[in-house]
Amino acid sequence: MCDTCGCNMTHGNQHLLAPGGKLHKTGQGNEAVTVLKNLLSENDHIAVHNRQHFDRHGVLALNLMSSPGSGKTSLLEATIGSLGNRYRIAVIEGDLETENDAERIRRCGVEAIQITTGTACHLDAHMVHDALHRLNLDDIDILFIENVGNLVCPAGFDLGQHSNITLLSVTEGDDKPAKYPVMFRVAELVALTKVDLLPLLDDFDPERARENIRTLANAAPVLETSARQPETLQTWLQWLEDEIQQHRTHCENAETA
Amino acid sequence: MHELSVCQALISQVEELAQREMVQRVERVRVGIGPLSGVEPQLLQHAYPLAAAGTLAENSELEIENRPIRVHCPTCGKTSDANASRLLCAHCGDWQTTLVSGDELMLLQVEFIRETDNV
Ligand SMILES: Nc1nc2c(ncn2[C@@H]2O[C@H](COP(=O)(O)OP(=O)(O)O)[C@@H](O)[C@H]2O)c(=O)[nH]1
Numbered sequence A: 001m002c003d004t005c006g007c008n009m010t011h012g013n014q015h016l017l018a019p020g021g022k023l024h025k026t027g028q029g030n031e032a033v034t035v036l037k038n039l040l041s042e043n044d045h046i047a048v049h050n051r052q053h054f055d056r057h058g059v060l061a062l063n064l065m066s067s068p069g070s071g072k073t074s075l076l077e078a079t080i081g082s083l084g085n086r087y088r089i090a091v092i093e094g095d096l097e098t099e100n101d102a103e104r105i106r107r108c109g110v111e112a113i114q115i116t117t118g119t120a121c122h123l124d125a126h127m128v129h130d131a132l133h134r135l136n137l138d139d140i141d142i143l144f145i146e147n148v149g150n151l152v153c154p155a156g157f158d159l160g161q162h163s164n165i166t167l168l169s170v171t172e173g174d175d176k177p178a179k180y181p182v183m184f185r186v187a188e189l190v191a192l193t194k195v196d197l198l199p200l201l202d203d204f205d206p207e208r209a210r211e212n213i214r215t216l217a218n219a220a221p222v223l224e225t226s227a228r229q230p231e232t233l234q235t236w237l238q239w240l241e242d243e244i245q246q247h248r249t250h251c252e253n254a255e256t257a
Numbered sequence B: 001m002h003e004l005s006v007c008q009a010l011i012s013q014v015e016e017l018a019q020r021e022m023v024q025r026v027e028r029v030r031v032g033i034g035p036l037s038g039v040e041p042q043l044l045q046h047a048y049p050l051a052a053a054g055t056l057a058e059n060s061e062l063e064i065e066n067r068p069i070r071v072h073c074p075t076c077g078k079t080s081d082a083n084a085s086r087l088l089c090a091h092c093g094d095w096q097t098t099l100v101s102g103d104e105l106m107l108l109q110v111e112f113i114r115e116t117d118n119v
Protein backbone atom coordinates (compact mmCIF):
# COMPACT_ATOMS: atom_id res chain seq x y z
CA MET A 1 0.00 0.00 0.00
CA CYS A 2 2.66 2.48 1.02
CA ASP A 3 6.37 1.79 1.05
CA THR A 4 7.52 4.93 2.80
CA CYS A 5 4.27 6.01 4.35
CA GLY A 6 5.78 6.92 7.71
CA CYS A 7 2.78 5.51 9.59
CA ASN A 8 4.01 7.26 12.73
CA MET A 9 4.44 10.65 11.16
CA THR A 10 3.84 13.62 13.41
CA HIS A 11 3.96 17.29 12.45
CA GLY A 12 7.39 17.63 13.99
CA ASN A 13 9.20 15.30 11.65
CA GLN A 14 7.30 15.72 8.40
CA HIS A 15 10.00 18.03 7.04
CA LEU A 16 12.41 15.10 7.15
CA LEU A 17 10.41 13.39 4.42
CA ALA A 18 11.61 15.86 1.81
CA PRO A 19 14.77 14.09 0.55
CA GLY A 20 12.78 10.91 -0.23
CA GLY A 21 14.51 7.59 -0.87
CA LYS A 22 17.21 8.99 -3.15
CA LEU A 23 20.86 8.08 -3.09
CA HIS A 24 23.42 10.77 -2.36
CA LYS A 25 27.11 10.91 -1.44
CA THR A 26 28.25 11.48 2.10
CA GLY A 27 31.32 13.48 3.13
CA GLN A 28 33.43 10.31 3.21
CA GLY A 29 32.31 9.36 -0.28
CA ASN A 30 30.01 6.57 0.87
CA GLU A 31 26.57 6.29 -0.61
CA ALA A 32 23.63 7.03 1.59
CA VAL A 33 19.88 6.57 1.26
CA THR A 34 17.64 8.79 3.27
CA VAL A 35 14.48 6.95 4.19
CA LEU A 36 11.82 7.81 6.62
CA LYS A 37 10.10 4.69 7.63
CA ASN A 38 8.67 3.45 10.87
CA LEU A 39 10.80 0.56 12.12
CA LEU A 40 7.63 -1.38 12.81
CA SER A 41 6.00 -0.60 9.47
CA GLU A 42 5.76 -4.29 8.61
CA ASN A 43 3.83 -4.95 11.81
CA ASP A 44 1.71 -1.87 11.19
CA HIS A 45 0.76 -3.00 7.70
CA ILE A 46 -0.40 -6.35 8.99
CA ALA A 47 -2.33 -4.49 11.69
CA VAL A 48 -4.07 -2.46 8.99
CA HIS A 49 -4.87 -5.74 7.23
CA ASN A 50 -6.29 -7.20 10.47
CA ARG A 51 -8.46 -4.12 10.95
CA GLN A 52 -9.82 -4.55 7.42
CA HIS A 53 -10.72 -8.16 8.28
CA PHE A 54 -12.53 -6.97 11.43
CA ASP A 55 -14.37 -4.17 9.66
CA ARG A 56 -15.46 -6.33 6.75
CA HIS A 57 -17.15 -8.65 9.25
CA GLY A 58 -18.41 -5.91 11.58
CA VAL A 59 -16.25 -7.13 14.46
CA LEU A 60 -15.25 -4.69 17.21
CA ALA A 61 -11.71 -5.60 18.34
CA LEU A 62 -10.44 -4.44 21.73
CA ASN A 63 -6.89 -4.82 23.03
CA LEU A 64 -6.63 -5.35 26.81
CA MET A 65 -3.30 -4.51 28.40
CA SER A 66 -2.00 -4.45 31.99
CA SER A 67 0.59 -5.90 34.35
CA PRO A 68 0.24 -9.63 35.03
CA GLY A 69 -2.58 -10.20 37.50
CA SER A 70 -4.38 -6.87 37.19
CA GLY A 71 -7.62 -8.65 36.42
CA LYS A 72 -7.93 -8.82 32.62
CA THR A 73 -9.27 -12.37 32.49
CA SER A 74 -11.57 -11.74 35.47
CA LEU A 75 -13.01 -8.62 33.82
CA LEU A 76 -13.62 -10.64 30.64
CA GLU A 77 -15.35 -13.41 32.59
CA ALA A 78 -17.64 -10.88 34.27
CA THR A 79 -18.29 -9.10 30.96
CA ILE A 80 -19.24 -12.33 29.22
CA GLY A 81 -21.57 -13.05 32.14
CA SER A 82 -23.38 -9.75 31.56
CA LEU A 83 -23.30 -9.28 27.79
CA GLY A 84 -22.88 -12.85 26.57
CA ASN A 85 -26.59 -13.35 25.91
CA ARG A 86 -26.86 -10.18 23.79
CA TYR A 87 -23.59 -10.06 21.88
CA ARG A 88 -21.48 -12.78 20.32
CA ILE A 89 -18.11 -12.57 22.05
CA ALA A 90 -14.79 -14.27 21.29
CA VAL A 91 -11.41 -13.92 22.95
CA ILE A 92 -7.80 -14.16 21.79
CA GLU A 93 -5.59 -14.90 24.79
CA GLY A 94 -1.91 -14.00 24.76
CA ASP A 95 0.36 -15.54 27.37
CA LEU A 96 3.98 -16.59 27.67
CA GLU A 97 2.90 -20.13 28.53
CA THR A 98 -0.20 -22.27 29.29
CA GLU A 99 -3.78 -22.45 28.01
CA ASN A 100 -5.17 -21.52 31.45
CA ASP A 101 -6.81 -18.24 30.50
CA ALA A 102 -8.35 -19.64 27.31
CA GLU A 103 -9.81 -22.48 29.38
CA ARG A 104 -11.27 -20.00 31.87
CA ILE A 105 -12.95 -18.15 28.99
CA ARG A 106 -14.23 -21.36 27.36
CA ARG A 107 -15.84 -22.30 30.69
CA CYS A 108 -17.97 -19.16 30.23
CA GLY A 109 -19.25 -20.65 26.98
CA VAL A 110 -17.26 -18.41 24.67
CA GLU A 111 -14.74 -19.33 21.98
CA ALA A 112 -11.12 -18.59 22.92
CA ILE A 113 -7.92 -18.92 20.90
CA GLN A 114 -4.75 -19.16 22.96
CA ILE A 115 -1.54 -17.70 21.61
CA THR A 116 1.51 -18.76 23.60
CA THR A 117 4.30 -16.34 22.80
CA GLY A 118 7.16 -18.26 24.47
CA THR A 119 9.72 -15.57 25.18
CA ALA A 120 8.00 -12.70 23.37
CA CYS A 121 6.71 -10.20 25.90
CA HIS A 122 3.92 -8.86 23.69
CA LEU A 123 1.50 -9.87 20.95
CA ASP A 124 2.19 -8.60 17.45
CA ALA A 125 -0.04 -8.18 14.43
CA HIS A 126 1.28 -11.43 12.86
CA MET A 127 0.22 -13.55 15.82
CA VAL A 128 -3.21 -11.95 15.90
CA HIS A 129 -3.59 -12.46 12.15
CA ASP A 130 -2.87 -16.19 12.53
CA ALA A 131 -5.38 -16.39 15.37
CA LEU A 132 -8.14 -14.48 13.60
CA HIS A 133 -8.05 -16.90 10.69
CA ARG A 134 -8.95 -19.63 13.19
CA LEU A 135 -12.13 -17.76 14.11
CA ASN A 136 -15.33 -17.37 12.14
CA LEU A 137 -15.53 -13.58 12.18
CA ASP A 138 -19.09 -13.61 10.83
CA ASP A 139 -20.17 -15.12 14.15
CA ILE A 140 -18.56 -12.44 16.31
CA ASP A 141 -19.66 -8.98 17.50
CA ILE A 142 -16.84 -8.25 19.96
CA LEU A 143 -13.37 -9.75 19.87
CA PHE A 144 -11.34 -9.17 23.01
CA ILE A 145 -7.59 -9.56 22.68
CA GLU A 146 -6.01 -10.14 26.08
CA ASN A 147 -2.39 -9.08 25.61
CA VAL A 148 0.58 -10.54 27.48
CA GLY A 149 0.77 -9.17 31.03
CA ASN A 150 3.35 -6.40 30.71
CA LEU A 151 3.07 -2.61 31.06
CA VAL A 152 5.92 -1.86 28.65
CA CYS A 153 6.17 -3.79 25.40
CA PRO A 154 2.59 -4.38 24.21
CA ALA A 155 1.99 -0.64 23.77
CA GLY A 156 4.43 -0.51 20.84
CA PHE A 157 2.66 -3.02 18.62
CA ASP A 158 -0.54 -2.22 16.77
CA LEU A 159 -2.62 -5.38 16.45
CA GLY A 160 -5.43 -3.93 14.35
CA GLN A 161 -7.65 -3.26 17.36
CA HIS A 162 -10.17 -0.43 17.40
CA SER A 163 -9.41 0.60 20.97
CA ASN A 164 -6.77 0.05 23.63
CA ILE A 165 -7.99 -0.68 27.12
CA THR A 166 -5.47 -0.50 29.94
CA LEU A 167 -6.15 -1.95 33.38
CA LEU A 168 -4.54 -0.71 36.56
CA SER A 169 -5.43 -2.61 39.72
CA VAL A 170 -5.60 -0.58 42.90
CA THR A 171 -2.90 -2.75 44.51
CA GLU A 172 -0.34 -1.51 41.95
CA GLY A 173 -0.26 2.12 43.09
CA ASP A 174 -1.77 5.27 41.61
CA ASP A 175 1.59 6.50 40.29
CA LYS A 176 1.86 3.82 37.58
CA PRO A 177 0.60 6.06 34.73
CA ALA A 178 3.56 8.39 35.40
CA LYS A 179 5.97 5.43 35.46
CA TYR A 180 4.59 3.78 32.31
CA PRO A 181 3.60 6.76 30.16
CA VAL A 182 4.00 4.90 26.86
CA MET A 183 1.25 2.48 27.87
CA PHE A 184 -1.14 4.88 29.60
CA ARG A 185 -0.84 7.60 26.96
CA VAL A 186 -2.31 5.38 24.25
CA ALA A 187 -5.20 3.96 26.30
CA GLU A 188 -8.67 4.81 24.99
CA LEU A 189 -10.12 3.61 28.28
CA VAL A 190 -8.48 2.96 31.63
CA ALA A 191 -10.11 0.66 34.17
CA LEU A 192 -8.99 0.97 37.77
CA THR A 193 -9.69 -2.61 38.80
CA LYS A 194 -10.25 -4.44 42.11
CA VAL A 195 -11.83 -1.36 43.69
CA ASP A 196 -13.47 -3.73 46.21
CA LEU A 197 -10.02 -3.70 47.84
CA LEU A 198 -9.87 0.10 48.19
CA PRO A 199 -11.02 0.07 51.83
CA LEU A 200 -7.99 -2.10 52.65
CA LEU A 201 -5.50 0.24 50.98
CA ASP A 202 -4.72 3.65 52.41
CA ASP A 203 -2.54 4.93 49.58
CA PHE A 204 -4.46 4.43 46.34
CA ASP A 205 -6.44 7.48 45.35
CA PRO A 206 -8.48 6.99 42.15
CA GLU A 207 -8.55 10.76 41.68
CA ARG A 208 -4.75 10.89 41.74
CA ALA A 209 -4.55 8.02 39.24
CA ARG A 210 -6.94 9.97 36.99
CA GLU A 211 -4.82 13.10 37.34
CA ASN A 212 -1.67 11.18 36.40
CA ILE A 213 -3.44 10.02 33.24
CA ARG A 214 -4.56 13.59 32.38
CA THR A 215 -0.95 14.70 32.87
CA LEU A 216 -0.15 12.43 29.91
CA ALA A 217 -2.57 14.53 27.85
CA ASN A 218 -4.95 11.59 27.77
CA ALA A 219 -8.66 12.39 28.02
CA ALA A 220 -9.73 8.72 28.10
CA PRO A 221 -12.49 7.72 30.51
CA VAL A 222 -11.06 6.32 33.74
CA LEU A 223 -13.50 3.83 35.26
CA GLU A 224 -13.50 2.09 38.62
CA THR A 225 -14.38 -1.58 38.41
CA SER A 226 -14.45 -4.74 40.47
CA ALA A 227 -14.98 -8.17 39.04
CA ARG A 228 -16.30 -9.13 42.49
CA GLN A 229 -19.01 -6.46 42.52
CA PRO A 230 -21.06 -6.64 39.31
CA GLU A 231 -22.84 -3.35 40.12
CA THR A 232 -19.51 -1.51 39.56
CA LEU A 233 -19.40 -2.70 35.94
CA GLN A 234 -22.34 -0.63 34.66
CA THR A 235 -20.26 2.20 33.15
CA TRP A 236 -17.88 -0.30 31.56
CA LEU A 237 -20.73 -2.27 30.01
CA GLN A 238 -22.37 0.92 28.78
CA TRP A 239 -19.08 2.05 27.21
CA LEU A 240 -18.84 -1.31 25.42
CA GLU A 241 -22.39 -1.03 24.08
CA ASP A 242 -21.71 2.50 22.82
CA GLU A 243 -18.53 1.30 21.11
CA ILE A 244 -20.40 -1.52 19.41
CA GLN A 245 -23.10 0.84 18.14
CA GLN A 246 -20.56 3.35 16.86
CA HIS A 247 -18.55 0.63 15.21
CA ARG A 248 -21.63 -0.78 13.45
CA THR A 249 -22.49 2.64 12.10
CA HIS A 250 -18.90 3.08 10.98
CA CYS A 251 -18.86 -0.29 9.17
CA GLU A 252 -22.24 0.33 7.50
CA ASN A 253 -21.13 3.75 6.27
CA ALA A 254 -17.91 2.27 4.95
CA GLU A 255 -19.89 -0.36 3.06
CA THR A 256 -22.25 2.09 1.36
CA ALA A 257 -19.45 4.54 0.58
CA MET B 1 13.21 -7.68 25.44
CA HIS B 2 11.19 -6.22 22.58
CA GLU B 3 14.23 -4.18 21.49
CA LEU B 4 15.49 -7.35 19.79
CA SER B 5 12.32 -7.69 17.71
CA VAL B 6 12.49 -3.99 16.83
CA CYS B 7 16.12 -4.50 15.84
CA GLN B 8 15.26 -7.46 13.64
CA ALA B 9 12.61 -5.38 11.90
CA LEU B 10 15.20 -2.65 11.42
CA ILE B 11 17.79 -5.04 9.94
CA SER B 12 15.29 -6.52 7.52
CA GLN B 13 14.44 -3.02 6.24
CA VAL B 14 18.14 -2.21 5.91
CA GLU B 15 18.86 -5.44 4.02
CA GLU B 16 15.96 -4.80 1.70
CA LEU B 17 17.40 -1.39 0.86
CA ALA B 18 20.91 -2.76 0.40
CA GLN B 19 19.58 -5.37 -2.02
CA ARG B 20 17.60 -2.75 -3.91
CA GLU B 21 20.71 -0.60 -4.30
CA MET B 22 22.83 -3.69 -5.05
CA VAL B 23 25.52 -2.80 -2.55
CA GLN B 24 27.67 -5.29 -0.71
CA ARG B 25 28.10 -3.69 2.66
CA VAL B 26 26.26 -1.41 5.04
CA GLU B 27 28.47 1.09 6.84
CA ARG B 28 26.13 3.06 9.06
CA VAL B 29 22.44 3.07 9.99
CA ARG B 30 20.79 6.12 11.47
CA VAL B 31 17.53 5.90 13.41
CA GLY B 32 15.48 8.49 15.25
CA ILE B 33 13.90 7.45 18.53
CA GLY B 34 11.61 9.36 20.84
CA PRO B 35 11.19 8.46 24.52
CA LEU B 36 7.47 7.81 23.97
CA SER B 37 8.14 5.09 21.39
CA GLY B 38 8.72 2.68 24.26
CA VAL B 39 12.11 1.64 22.92
CA GLU B 40 15.20 2.11 25.10
CA PRO B 41 18.04 3.46 22.91
CA GLN B 42 20.65 1.66 25.02
CA LEU B 43 18.93 -1.70 24.73
CA LEU B 44 18.53 -1.17 21.00
CA GLN B 45 22.23 -0.37 20.73
CA HIS B 46 23.05 -3.62 22.55
CA ALA B 47 20.68 -5.72 20.47
CA TYR B 48 21.96 -4.30 17.19
CA PRO B 49 25.14 -6.39 16.68
CA LEU B 50 23.19 -9.54 17.50
CA ALA B 51 20.51 -8.79 14.95
CA ALA B 52 23.06 -7.64 12.36
CA ALA B 53 25.29 -10.72 12.60
CA GLY B 54 25.33 -12.69 9.38
CA THR B 55 23.48 -9.99 7.41
CA LEU B 56 24.66 -7.29 4.98
CA ALA B 57 24.61 -4.98 7.99
CA GLU B 58 27.14 -7.02 9.95
CA ASN B 59 29.73 -4.76 11.66
CA SER B 60 27.84 -1.64 10.66
CA GLU B 61 27.40 1.20 13.08
CA LEU B 62 24.03 2.10 14.57
CA GLU B 63 23.64 5.81 15.16
CA ILE B 64 20.70 6.79 17.34
CA GLU B 65 19.30 10.29 17.17
CA ASN B 66 17.30 11.00 20.32
CA ARG B 67 14.19 12.90 19.36
CA PRO B 68 12.84 15.49 21.78
CA ILE B 69 9.35 15.43 23.24
CA ARG B 70 7.39 18.44 21.98
CA VAL B 71 3.73 19.22 22.57
CA HIS B 72 1.36 21.68 20.95
CA CYS B 73 -1.29 23.41 23.03
CA PRO B 74 -4.54 24.28 21.22
CA THR B 75 -5.56 26.52 24.15
CA CYS B 76 -2.72 29.03 23.90
CA GLY B 77 -1.45 28.04 20.47
CA LYS B 78 2.14 27.50 21.58
CA THR B 79 4.52 24.58 21.30
CA SER B 80 6.82 23.53 24.13
CA ASP B 81 9.22 20.89 25.38
CA ALA B 82 7.79 18.29 27.74
CA ASN B 83 8.93 15.12 29.43
CA ALA B 84 7.55 11.63 29.12
CA SER B 85 5.47 11.60 32.29
CA ARG B 86 4.34 15.26 32.04
CA LEU B 87 2.95 16.27 28.67
CA LEU B 88 1.50 19.58 29.87
CA CYS B 89 1.82 22.90 28.06
CA ALA B 90 4.85 24.70 29.51
CA HIS B 91 3.25 28.07 28.74
CA CYS B 92 -0.26 27.87 30.19
CA GLY B 93 -0.22 24.51 32.00
CA ASP B 94 -3.12 23.02 30.04
CA TRP B 95 -3.08 19.21 29.86
CA GLN B 96 -5.01 18.82 26.63
CA THR B 97 -1.99 19.01 24.37
CA THR B 98 -1.17 17.07 21.23
CA LEU B 99 2.17 15.41 20.69
CA VAL B 100 4.28 17.05 17.98
CA SER B 101 7.29 14.78 18.34
CA GLY B 102 8.71 12.25 20.76
CA ASP B 103 7.07 8.94 19.80
CA GLU B 104 9.16 8.28 16.69
CA LEU B 105 10.70 4.96 15.88
CA MET B 106 12.17 5.78 12.53
CA LEU B 107 14.77 4.57 10.11
CA LEU B 108 16.34 7.82 8.90
CA GLN B 109 19.34 6.96 6.77
CA VAL B 110 21.47 4.05 5.60
CA GLU B 111 25.04 4.49 4.43
CA PHE B 112 26.58 1.92 2.07
CA ILE B 113 29.98 1.00 0.79
CA ARG B 114 29.99 -0.03 -2.85
CA GLU B 115 32.94 -2.05 -4.09
CA THR B 116 33.95 -0.12 -7.17
CA ASP B 117 36.31 -2.46 -9.14
CA ASN B 118 33.52 -3.30 -11.60
CA VAL B 119 30.90 -0.97 -12.96
N1 LIG C 1 -10.41 -8.65 45.02
C1 LIG C 1 -10.39 -8.75 43.69
N2 LIG C 1 -9.60 -9.64 43.09
C2 LIG C 1 -9.60 -9.72 41.74
C3 LIG C 1 -10.42 -8.88 40.95
N3 LIG C 1 -10.20 -9.17 39.64
C4 LIG C 1 -9.27 -10.16 39.63
N4 LIG C 1 -8.91 -10.50 40.89
C5 LIG C 1 -7.93 -11.52 41.28
O1 LIG C 1 -6.65 -11.16 40.80
C6 LIG C 1 -5.94 -12.30 40.35
C7 LIG C 1 -5.51 -12.13 38.91
O2 LIG C 1 -6.66 -11.98 38.08
P1 LIG C 1 -6.65 -12.31 36.53
O3 LIG C 1 -8.01 -11.98 36.01
O4 LIG C 1 -6.15 -13.69 36.29
O5 LIG C 1 -5.58 -11.24 36.02
P2 LIG C 1 -4.83 -11.13 34.58
O6 LIG C 1 -3.50 -11.75 34.73
O7 LIG C 1 -4.75 -9.66 34.32
O8 LIG C 1 -5.69 -11.84 33.58
C8 LIG C 1 -6.87 -13.49 40.55
O9 LIG C 1 -6.55 -14.10 41.76
C9 LIG C 1 -8.24 -12.84 40.62
O10 LIG C 1 -9.17 -13.56 41.39
C10 LIG C 1 -11.27 -7.94 41.62
O11 LIG C 1 -12.02 -7.18 41.02
N5 LIG C 1 -11.22 -7.92 42.98
Ligand SMILES: [Mg+2]
Pocket: A072, A073, A074, A101, A146
Ligand atom coordinates in the same frame (compact mmCIF):
# COMPACT_ATOMS: atom_id res chain seq x y z
MG1 LIG D 1 -5.13 -13.35 32.16
Ligand SMILES: [Zn+2]
Pocket: A049, A053, A129
Ligand atom coordinates in the same frame (compact mmCIF):
# COMPACT_ATOMS: atom_id res chain seq x y z
ZN1 LIG E 1 -5.65 -12.28 6.26
Ligand SMILES: [Zn+2]
Pocket: B073, B074, B075, B076, B077, B078, B089, B090, B091, B092, B093, B094
Ligand atom coordinates in the same frame (compact mmCIF):
# COMPACT_ATOMS: atom_id res chain seq x y z
ZN1 LIG F 1 -0.88 26.38 26.49
